[in-house]
Amino acid sequence: MKPKDDVGIKGYAGYVPKYRIAPKEVGDVWGKDGELMGRSLRINSKSVPSPDEDVVTISTQAAKWAMERAEIDSDEIDAIYVGSESHPYAVKPTATIVAASLAASPNLTAADYEFACKAGTAAFQTCMGLVSSGMIENGMAIGADTSQGAPGDALEFSAAAGGAAYLIGSENILARFNYTCSYTTDTPDFWRREGEKYPQHGGRFTGKPAYFKHITNCTNKLLKETGKEPGDYDYAVFHQPNGKFPMKAAKKMGFSKEQIEPGLLVTRIGNTYSGAVPLGLAATLDQAEPGDKILVTSYGSGAGSDSFDIVVTDNIEKVKEQSVPKIEEVISKEEFISYAKYAKFREKIHDGGA
Amino acid sequence: MPIPRFWREIKQRYKGIGSRCENCGKIYFPPRKICPECRRESFQKMEEYELEGKGEVVTYTKINEPHPEFEMLSPYIMAIVETEEGARLTGHLVDADIEDVEPGMKVEATMRKLGEESRDGLIYYGYKFWPLDR
Amino acid sequence: MTEVHNLRDVAIIGIGETQIGELWDKSLRELGIEAGLKALKYAGLHGDEVEKLYVGNMSAGKLINQEHVAPLIADYAGISEVPSTRIESGSASGGMALAEGYKAVASGMEDIVVVGGAEKMTDVGEQEAKDILSSTADQEWETVFGATFDSLYAMMARYHMDNHGTTKDQLAQVAVKNHANAAKNPNAQYPRETSKKFVKNAPMVADPLGMFDCAPISDGGAAVVLCPAERADSFDGDPVEIVSLGQGGDHMAVHERRDIGTMKATERAAKKAYKRASVKPQDIDFAEVHDNYTITEIMAIEDLGFFEKGEGGRATEEGKTELNSDISINTSGGLKAKGRPVGAVGLNQAVEAVLQLRGEAGERQVDQPGYGLIHNIGGTGASAIVHILRRWS
Incomplete structure (x- = not known):
């Protein structure tokens, strides 16, 4: 898209x-x-x-x-x-x-x-x-x-x-959004029924057929449709339900530890769910330079992933001076x-x- | 607090909308329809004024015996804060250590849950304060 | 301030009060009737001689879900035909009712007026009673944000400590003194002495105020009978004259006041009362001041002009406010130890003043007092009333 x-x-x-x-x-x-x-x-x-x-x-x-x-x-x-x-x-x-x-x-x-x-x-x-x-x-x-x-x-x-x-x-x-794509299936790995306080999940089923399948398929789809390779990106941000999954997925797809580390906050703050990828991207933008390229792939149980191809503009310089x-x-x-x-x-x- | 009674003041509680006397320039929060200084001269001359949300502690206390609605937060710090605009208000001081609180401490407004009607009732949001250099 | 002319002198010819405390077997109407009948008996009057009844009551609507309490009390006192009105001004309801009674007699509208105050606080839980006290603060801009009644006074205490060097020891001394006085008052809720250590080590309620810096939740009633002073001679003994009254106001929310360590409402009320009575603070021999918290007494003795601003704590510590010292403060034990049946407080104070001026205060008698002052605060200080009294002759 x-x-x-x-x-x-x-x-x-x-x-x-x-x-x-x-x-x-x-x-x-x-x-x-x-x-x-x-x-x-x-x-x-x-x-x-x-x-x-x-x-x-x-x-x-x-x-x-x-x-x-x-x-x-x-x-x-x-x-x-x-x-x-x-x-x-x-x-x-x-x-x-x-x-x-x-x-x-x-x-x-x-x-x-x-x-x-x-x-x-x-x-x-x-x-x-x-x-x-x-x-x-x-x-x-x-x-x-x-x-x-x-x-x-x-x-x-x-x-x-x-x-x-x-x-x-x-x-x-x-930063500019060059491209986005999604990958969506009906995969019951994690849910919370109406009126229930705590979610239920499929244990190990949340791994391979859920997180990994969607993250890799969506990321690969974006790479294919944009004609890019993992090495073309300065940074990558993947959904991070824990510290292990994104490392494993990144490795499998050919992304390095250095590419994902700036946006890997889960080790310190845990899984912030809908906040996880947006926070990881924010941490990455905080240290990005003009022209840097960032690949982002989220994952939501149930299930689906959204990938984004982002390029940082010259305006990022002003972030460094702001008090935000x-x-x-x-x-x-x-x-x-x-x-x-x-x-x-x-x-x-x-x-x-x- | 009944729903309409809370809803009526949403602008003030979320955004710190006070009033400014066009006659003398004094800023009030909560908003007033009459400036206590100018009285009749201020009638129909009180304009909406949005507070920046920054100020300093005038005085404070740590509450150990709260109202039951605030039990889950107990103990907590209440403070009277003077805003940069000169208005004064009472608010909860969050994310602060009581040992660090003192008159003159710089604080900033942030939005938090103030309470709720009941477990299945309305949630009330509004300003609280946190230390500026948290 | 308007000079008031052609007012009749007003005397108190009867007083009555109930025991103060957790009175599980007594209802609001019983408390009101008991105090009223005692006052009438003291004056040697009968119910059918009463021309008007004022009732000070803060919150029967919330405490016992009963509004319209003045005719209720009149009815059960057997005088349903007597016109009656309830007066409300937070915890100053009793003092304000007394003021209305005074005006009715002084103006010539009525001759025999009963002013009663009653509050039934223990029919709700302690927490609920405290919340109801909090309802006299600004609900929309103070309590909704988590401020309790205690915490608003705690912030005044903190401010006073920071600006005037008042100490926790000095606060505790207020409680110690008032308990010592209450120990000599059979109607007191806590007629026993306490120590500074005990007060200071009590669990914290809202720093710097601990549990024993706070007045209790109480049931109780008190009443006085008023008449024109010129008619007072026909009653037994020397009547007591209400020489003057003054009422003051201030911002509702504590945060609106520039100097949180001063109660302007008290200053304003006192200024008027002194002027109308042509007396000075130095002329006052004893005072019943509003001490819902220990800090409130310290602020009151400054704002009433007995001590310089900032000196109240030190004066208390030096014993200057003890019985028969420089000025005897809260000889009854005050709200702190005698108890706090909110709407009755102003009348409890009047009862104590009359006992003192007539030399009937027993063990806690002040030596030959000339003038006595009573001081009642509404809520956190948005209203205050001061009466000055002396023996009439």
Whole structure:
């Protein structure tokens, strides 16, 4: 899918809550070797939202900073799409609250997306389409999650919170979207039924027939359709449910550790679901130079992948002078907490009150 | 808090929209229809004014016995903040260590959940503050 | 301020109050009736002589889901035909009711007026009672953001400590003194002494205020009977005259006040009361001041002019506010130790002032007092009322 006209990123920013929990802390509660689990998943810590943080607040903070970076006013935003699998409401859009909090209301279109971990990149594609068709000037695409793992489940070691926001338009862009493509199937590797608090998953089925199949097929499709090779890119960002999967997928497809490392945040903040690829891309952009080429492939259970071919423009230089916090600044603020506090924060225990 | 009562103030709670007296220039938050300084001269001269969201701590406390709605956050820090525009407001200070809090500490507004009607009820969002150099 | 002319002098000829505390077997109407009947008996009057009843009550609507409480109390006192009105101004409801009673008599509208105050706080849980107290703060711009009533006073305390060097020891000393006084008051909720160490080591509620820096949740009632002073001679003993009153106001939200360590409403109320009575703070021998928290008493004794701003804590620590020292503050034990049946507080204070001025305060008697002052604050200080009293002769 090649955009008709110039479309790219005018501003971006990410936000990750400051609390962290280590795998050992989780393992100790459930009689598992947490350190070993952490090593095998390549997760040293995962982020935990404070009880007053959710997808709305994470999205709002990231979007606010993205606007500052793009140096545009709230009334210039024509669309807001928020991708998440942990929207605070089952019915009542996150995007309306984010729009109001940015003072972008009421003259814009807004909606929520859900596609497991790739809802954020689905929002990218929507904004790209609207911008390149000339229907809108600026669209805000956000991927954010505060995902939960059931107590004792393997997901408890990885399910984290964070998100990133992208202001997509055609003028004054920091990076251009040259191409995007998707790969979508019906693969039941991970789901959460309506009304249920915690997701279910197919264990090892989430690997080969799910993550790896979609990531590699989608990436290879993009390479084929654009006539490029892994070596043509300076950076690559893959969905990162843990630290192991993206490394393995990258290696298999011929990408180096150096290409993916700048965007590999999972080892420090855990799996931020819809926020993972947007945050990884943001961290990569933070250190990119004009002309750098970036390949991005997300993955959402259920299942599908979106790939993007991105080239960084000269405008990226201004990012270096801005006071908008870079991803490294955001995620280096961390406070480790106990499982007890984590259980309270994530409402695994509650006071039984209202 | 009943839905319309919260909804009515969304602009103020999300974006810090206060008011400015066109007569004397003083900025108020929450917005006022009458400037207490200019009184009748300010009638119909109070304009909407958006606060930047930056300010400093005037005074503060750490709450150990909260309202039940805030139990999950307990203990937490409340502060009176004077914004750069001179308006003062009361808010929760998040992501801060009580040991570091002191009058004059620079803070910035960020949006958080203020509470909820009930588990199946409306969620209330609004400003809280965090240290500027977190 | 308008000079008031041609007002009649007003005397208090009857007082009555209930025990204060967790009165599980008593309802609001019973508390009101008991206090009222005691006051009438004290004055040697009968119910059919009452021309008007004012009831100070803060929050019966939320505490017992009963509004319209003034006629309810009148009815169960057997005087349903008597006109009655409830007065509300947060925790200053009692003091404000007294002011209305004073005005009714002073103006010549009525001769015999009963002013009662009653609050039933323990029919709801302690937490709910505290939340209801919080409802006297700004709901939309303070409490919705997580501020509790305690925390708003805690911020005043922190501010006072930072700006005037007030210490936790000084705060604790307020509680120690008031408990010592309450130990001599049979109607007090906590008629026992406490120590500075005990107060300071109590669990923190909102830093720097601990559990024993806070007044309790209480049930109770109090009442006075007013009449024109010229008629007071026909009653037993020397009546007490309400020499003057002053009321003050301030911003509703604490954050709106430039100096959080001062209660302008108190300053404004006191200024008017002193001027109308032609007295100075130095002329006052004892005062019942609003001490819902220890810090509130320290601010009050400064804002009432007894001590310089910032000196209240030190003066307390030096014993200058103890019984029969420079000025006797809260001889009854105050809200802190005598108890806090919110809407009745202003009348509890009036009862204490009358006992002191008539020499009936027993073990806690102030030596031959000339003037007494009572001071009642609404909420976090958006309203305040001061009355100055003396023995009438």
